[in-house]
Structures are given as C-alpha cells and as structure tokens.
Ligand SMILES: [Zn+2]
C-alpha cells in the first residue's frame with residue numbers, strides 16, 4: 001500500500017487544526033480558494049506521479065542494475081541513513097537548479113505560486129517535475145542505492161518538508177541552522193529581496209550553509225509569499241503549464257538557435273550580472289476573486305468528497321487496468337478543474353460543475369461498484385442526494401454572483 005494513503009488523513013487533520021489555531025490567534029494564514037488550489041495541485045501531482053512512476057523508477061532501476069559500483073544491503077540502517085543524507089544532498093542541487101534554470105523553474109514554480117504560507121502550501125506540488133528531476137538522483141543508482149531504499153528516502157525527505165510550511169512555529173534557535181525549519185523555509189518562499197534564491201535544503205539546511213545560500217529570517221521584516229510573476233489563477237492545469245507557455249513564447253521570439261535554447265537554460269528573469277529588481281513588500285496585493293463565502297464553503301464540501309476518492313485512486317490504481325486508471329484519473333482531474341473554475345466564478349463554470357455533480361451522483365448510485373469499491377446502498381443514495389442537491393443549489397449561484405457584482409465584489 002502506498003504510504004501517501006495513510007498520510008492523507010494526517011494532512012487534512014493538521015490543516016484543519018492549523019487553520020483553527022490561526023483563526024484563534026487572529027492570523028490571516030489561510031484563504032480557502034488558495035488552499036483548495038494548493039490541494040488540487042497536490043492531488044494532480046499524486047495522480048501524475050502514479051501514472052509515470054513505472055517509467056521514472058524503471059529508469060532508475062535500469063541504471064542501478066547495469067551501472068552500480070557496489071551492491072548495498074537493503075536491510076542495513078546505515079545504508080538507509082547514508083542514502084537519506086546522500087539523497088538530501090542531491091535534493092539540494094535539484095532544488096537549487098530548479099530555481100536557477102528556467103526549464104526546471106517552470107516545473108518547480110508550482111510549489112511557490114501560493115501567496116499564503118501554510119500546511120496546504122506544502123502539498124502544492126508540481127505535476128511535471130518528474131520529466132527532468134530524475135537526472136539529479138542517478139549518482140545514487142551508480143553508488144548502489146537500491147531502488148527500494150531510494151523510494152523510501154525520497155518519501156521521508158518529502159514528508160519531512162510538510163511540517164515546515166507554517167507561520168505558527170517561530171524561530172527554533174540552533175535547529176534553524178542545522179535542519180530545514182519553518183523559519184528558514186519561510187525565507188525560501190519569500191519574495192522580499194533578501195529571500196530570493198536562498199535556503200534550498202530538504203531536511204538539512206547545512207547544505208545551504210556549505211554552499212553559500214543560507215540566510216536567516218529577519219526580525220521585523222514581514223515576508224511576502226509567492227512569486228514575482230504571480231500565477232493569478234485557481235486553475236491547476238494552468239498552474240502547471242503557464243511557465244512553459246511563457247518560455248515557448250519567449251523562445252519563439254528569440255533569434256537563432258543559441259538564443260532559443262538559451263531561453264530554456266537561462267535563470268528565470270534572464271541572464272544578468274546586476275542585482276535583482278527591488279521588491280516593495282507593502283505594495284503587494286494578494287490575488288483574489290473575492291469569491292462569495294458560500295461558494296468557498298461549497299468548494300470545501302466538494303473537496304471533502306475528493307479526499308476519499310484520491311486516497312482510493314492511489315490505493316487501487318496499481319490493481320486496475322489501464323483504461324480504468326485513465327478514466328479514474330480523468331475524473332479526478334476534471335473535478336479539480338471544475339472546482340477551480342467555480343472559485344473563479346462565471347456561467348460556464350457553473351454549468352460544468354452542475355454537469356459534474358449530476359454525473360457523479362448518478363454514476364455512484366447506478367454503478368454496481370466504484371472502480372472496485374462496492375459502497376453500501378445507503379451511502380450510494382446519500383452521495384447521490386448530496387450531488388443532486390449541489391446541482392440544484394448551483395442553479396441559484398448566479399443570484400449570489402449577481403448580487404455581489406452589483407456591489408462590485410465579483411469581477
Ligand atoms: Zn523552491
């Protein structure tokens with residue numbers, strides 16, 4: 001069983017707890033559309049990761065089988081520990097180049113596109129990182145790290161980074177200078193001048209101190225999260241692709257193949273020796289469509305249905321045939337697209353969402369089993385009723401939007 005299936009309820013519970021504590025402290029840490037968008041990116045990242053894992057792990061295993069220098073035992077704690085440290089070192093460089101090379105940044109920018117910093121931001125992960133990310137870990141295959149150990153330490157490294165995405169934990173003294181922590185990772189997500197291209201570590205921040213990219217969080221200077229070329233969208237597909245389109249557009253304009261290639265290999269923002277452009281934190285305005293509160297909570301409710309569905313998909317996908325996996329993945333993808341569109345408003349979004357809720361409601365009650373899961377009849381009927389009620393309720397949505405439009409709230 002994929003360990004992520006067990007991690008998902010922990011993620012959801014801790015996000016709710018963090019939001020609750022932040023609310024009690026009067027901190028504006030969460031914005032529902034932003035958090036739902038982060039979670040949608042996480043869902044799609046898991047789906048795409050699962051679809052390509054046979055290729056990525058397969059390439060790693062092929063290199064390991066044919067080119068490993070030595071054979072390391074899988075059952076030694078020392079092998080796991082050394083592999084974790086070696087993986088973290090490779091992660092540092094993969095992450096650093098993910099910020100310094102445009103084509104790699106196009107994938108990694110997803111993780112930085114949230115303008116909030118909370119546990120849901122940790123789950124805002126790319127769906128295209130696998131395309132080039134694998135090459136940074138080949139040295140581990142050559143060094144003899146077995147594929148099973150690589151998969152294990154990669155998961156440990158990823159899960160470790162979850163808890164550091166919070167504003168609720170302050171400075172931790174010596175810990176901030178040895179390990180990646182909420183304080184030093186906040187800096188990594190900042191747009192402020194001193195935050196750019198700093199603190200790349202995964203578990204150990206020591207790599208940054210070793211290679212000159214470490215900076216401590218400054219007291220008295222509020223960090224503004226996000227990227228300087230803001231995403232300004234709740235569409236998870238656009239979130240994953242927008243930077244590739246920008247690069248494609250720029251390389252089309254460039255003259256000569258050197259310049260065209262250079263667009264993809266240059267640092268984001270282009271080649272220049274001077275200091276980066278100054279950023280004024282007080283001028284920054286976070287992206288918002290001012291989605292009506294009731295629509296935000298509708299998206300939360302629908303996402304709550306998506307949580308068991310994505311868990312089920314991750315659990316059963318290895319046992320389903322290709323056609324069913326593709327159909328299930330498409331359904332999940334369309335759900336994230338539809339909910340994202342609802343959060344942005346508009347007639348088309350409402351119609352799509354109505355269609356989605358009706359199709360899901362009817363198929364759940366009419367299907368004898370849901371991709372291998374035979375739900376009891378009361379559950380099938382209850383889900384159908386909620387989905388059909390959603391479709392009916394959505395028909396009233398234009399009134400809400402129109403009312404807000406008059407007030408100038410919704411664009
Ligand atoms: Zn980063």
Ligand SMILES: [Zn+2]
Nearest residue numbers: 111122165185
């Ligand atoms: Zn992060």
